[in-house]
Amino acid sequence: MSGNLRTLSQKVWDSHIVHEEPGAPSLLYIDLHLVHEVTSPQAFQGLRERGLKVRRPYLTIATTDHSTPTTDRTLPIVDPIAAKQVKQLEQNCRDFGITCYDLRSSHQGIVHVIGPELGLTQPGATVVCGDSHTATHGAFGALAFGIGTSEVENVLATQCLLQRPSKTFRVLVNGALKPGVSAKDIILALIARIGIGGATATVVEYAGSAIRALDMEGRMTVCNMSIEAGARAGMVAPDDTTFQYLNGRYFAPKGAAWDASVARWRKLPTDDGAKFDREITIDADVLEPMITFGTNPGMGVPIGGAIPDPSQVADPLERDSLVKALAYMGLEGGKPVLGHAVNVVFIGSCTNSRISDLRAAAGVLKGRKVNPNVRVMVVPGSMEVKRQAEAEGLPDVFRAAGCDWREPGCSMCIAMNGDQLQPGQYSVSTSNRNFEGRQGKGGRTFLASPLTAAASALTGVVTDVRTLL
Amino acid sequence: MKPFTPFESRLVPFGANNIDTDQIIPARFLKTTSREGLDRQLFYDWRYDAQGNPKPDFILNTPRGLGAQILLAGDNFGCGSSREHAPWALTQFGFRAVISTSFADIFKGNALKNSLLPIVVPHAVHAKLFALPEEAKIRVDLASQTITLPDGERVEFPVDPFSKTCLLEGVDELGWILKQSPAISAFESGHPGTLNTLA
Numbered sequence: 184m185s186g187n188l189r190t191l192s193q194k195v196w197d198s199h200i201v202h203e204e205p206g207a208p209s210l211l212y213i214d215l216h217l218v219h220e221v222t223s224p225q226a227f228q229g230l231r232e233r234g235l236k237v238r239r240p241y242l243t244i245a246t247t248d249h250s251t252p253t254t255d256r257t258l259p260i261v262d263p264i265a266a267k268q269v270k271q272l273e274q275n276c277r278d279f280g281i282t283c284y285d286l287r288s289s290h291q292g293i294v295h296v297i298g299p300e301l302g303l304t305q306p307g308a309t310v311v312c313g314d315s316h317t318a319t320h321g322a323f324g325a326l327a328f329g330i331g332t333s334e335v336e337n338v339l340a341t342q343c344l345l346q347r348p349s350k351t352f353r354v355l356v357n358g359a360l361k362p363g364v365s366a367k368d369i370i371l372a373l374i375a376r377i378g379i380g381g382a383t384a385t386v387v388e389y390a391g392s393a394i395r396a397l398d399m400e401g402r403m404t405v406c407n408m409s410i411e412a413g414a415r416a417g418m419v420a421p422d423d424t425t426f427q428y429l430n431g432r433y434f435a436p437k438g439a440a441w442d443a444s445v446a447r448w449r450k451l452p453t454d455d456g457a458k459f460d461r462e463i464t465i466d467a468d469v470l471e472p473m474i475t476f477g478t479n480p481g482m483g484v485p486i487g488g489a490i491p492d493p494s495q496v497a498d499p500l501e502r503d504s505l506v507k508a509l510a511y512m513g514l515e516g517g518k519p520v521l522g523h524a525v526n527v528v529f530i531g532s533c534t535n536s537r538i539s540d541l542r543a544a545a546g547v548l549k550g551r552k553v554n555p556n557v558r559v560m561v562v563p564g565s566m567e568v569k570r571q572a573e574a575e576g577l578p579d580v581f582r583a584a585g586c587d588w589r590e591p592g593c594s595m596c597i598a599m600n601g602d603q604l605q606p607g608q609y610s611v612s613t614s615n616r617n618f619e620g621r622q623g624k625g626g627r628t629f630l631a632s633p634l635t636a637a638a639s640a641l642t643g644v645v646t647d648v649r650t651l652l
Numbered sequence: 653m654k655p656f657t658p659f660e661s662r663l664v665p666f667g668a669n670n671i672d673t674d675q676i677i678p679a680r681f682l683k684t685t686s687r688e689g690l691d692r693q694l695f696y697d698w699r700y701d702a703q704g705n706p707k708p709d710f711i712l713n714t715p716r717g718l719g720a721q722i723l724l725a726g727d728n729f730g731c732g733s734s735r736e737h738a739p740w741a742l743t744q745f746g747f748r749a750v751i752s753t754s755f756a757d758i759f760k761g762n763a764l765k766n767s768l769l770p771i772v773v774p775h776a777v778h779a780k781l782f783a784l785p786e787e788a789k790i791r792v793d794l795a796s797q798t799i800t801l802p803d804g805e806r807v808e809f810p811v812d813p814f815s816k817t818c819l820l821e822g823v824d825e826l827g828w829i830l831k832q833s834p835a836i837s838a839f840e841s842g843h844p845g846t847l848n849t850l851a
Contacts, residue, residue: 202835224685241848264683315734331736331762341829380728500726504669597679618674
């Protein structure tokens with residue numbers, strides 16, 4: 184009978200197969216397509232060239248987030264190329280009949296923040312977007328993955344994608360997180376352990392008591408960075424926490440449809456005894472706040488830990504990569520990152536810009552002043568997050584501490600909009616990538632949690648938040 | 653797309669693992685609404701200094717980097733963002749294949765859709781390729797799924813059969829998916845959803 188036991192991801196996969204034939208990948212139906220300005224213009228252009236329409240405009244939603252300024256919305260976009268790209272998305276959405284939450288919309292925000300908060304992201308659904316952090320939506324038990332622009336065009340035209348099934352990989356996070364340790368530290372610890380390619384071509388299911396104990400925003404943070412280990416997607420089985428989060432949200436089912444949906448969603452969790460291709464266990468009890476030292480998200484250590492010494496690395500390509508990373512970062516093997524001076528602290532991105540992230544940062548900053556040598560940017564993930572933060576008085580806390588409170592968008596996570604590091608500057612950032620130049624040419628990024636970022640903002644050096652709690 | 657034909661080329665070796673798409677083409681160049689004109693932006697921050705002058709020691713700025721059609725890279729090439737601008741920039745520069753021990757998933761899919769062949773070889777072959785002299789040429793034949801080294805050694809590589817057919821015939825996936833329209837309609841009738849983003 185074990186052949187009938189299925190994992191969460193297999194159940195979602197099976198229920199979306201449109202067509203299968205020998206020699207071809209499976210044709211998979213897509214329930215929700217999220218679109219933004221950067222990876223879509225060439226796809227709409229492709230539709231025009233072929234004379235095609237969008238097959239299901241009502242399963243598609245667009246917003247502008249990557250190229251958009253986080254300054255005063257009443258002013259025009261200064262960068263003419265970015266302005267053209269944003270206008271192009273608005274025009275494409277008008278031409279093809281798609282809802283677009285543009286910069287004037289009260290729903291605008293980072294695509295992976297607004298999907299969940301509007302109730303668009305639902306358990307058991309297939310969700311795609313021309314963005315690798317689409318795995319975020321897997322926190323709801325959706326099968327959600329990033330796609331390229333050709334696939335954006337395919338989904339617009341047919342609402343389907345050709346896909347091969349991925350291997351299954353369960354990450355059990357047992358125990359409970361200690362104070363000062365958060366969802367971000369779970370995922371940074373996982374990637375540090377298995378490496379940046381450690382989950383390539385798999386769908387990861389996060390399970391165990393520490394995952395169950397996370398709220399939806401924490402689960403989103405974990406799933407968000409699945410791609411940083413190479414995973415196709417990351418998922419968490421839906422439970423009462425999921426349903427409570429979704430109930431009453433704008434696009435969530437209502438009334439009898441809600442009850443029927445919850446009954447269906449309760450059947451999604453992985454069957455007891457279902458086999459995964461791979462499984463590892465992480466002990467949450469011993470996790471510490473994590474910090475990265477290098478130029479990919481797998482180059483991370485517990486906050487008091489030493490940077491690896493390249494002379495101890497046997498594999499030549501691996502060693503060269505570490506030497507190159509440390510040269511770029513201006514750091515030495517064998518020494519800690521703790522105590523290193525920082526120039527900028529960035530609190531934001533699709534990883535950590537939700538209301539709970541802002542509350543966590545504000546909790547550390549309240550009644551204190553940031554170090555005068557540090558520029559601190561707080562960028563809410565969406566207009567809705569911004570409104571909620573304002574209702575709770577968080578902007579006052581940030582401003583009183585000396586932080587810059589800005590308009591929603593991807594901002595300095597990807598540095599396409601003018602929010603960027605100067606060459607040589609160091610940041611502690613709550614975002615997801617520390618690649619060379621990611622936050623601005625020559626900029627150097629330490630990835631960490633909102634708590635660690637806030638603590639480092641106060642002291643001006645990389646700081647263990649537990650010393651301030 | 654043009655049909656993917658066999659070719660012979662020198663290698664451009666990049667001795668680093670985990671080359672991410674932010675290196676292949678930095679994000680600030682993604683504000684374009686076109687898929688053309690990206691060849692100059694390929695590996696921009698490794699290739700040009702702060703004034704926009706070519707860095708003389710970077711391999712793409714040396715004679716070795718000119719005219720070669722095969723990039724040889726370390727593990728997990730193309731990790732990071734889903735930007736299809738990465739294979740667009742690589743092919744516009746002139747690359748037709750990338751050889752590595754492994755590729756990031758989304759990059760691999762994007763490459764195959766743009767006539768850029770991701771070739772996975774075993775570690776021993778990978779090391780041998782890195783040790784080849786500068787002028788050595790490799791032959792790439794997709795139909796037989798082999799590369800041929802200068803000493804005559806033939807090494808097979810895996811390719812998804814569907815992608816292989818698309819590449820050899822020079823067609824993309826969309827035409828095939830559009831032909832499945834009756835199956836898509838049937839699926840939709842059997843799975844009425846509740847979502848309506850236009851509401």
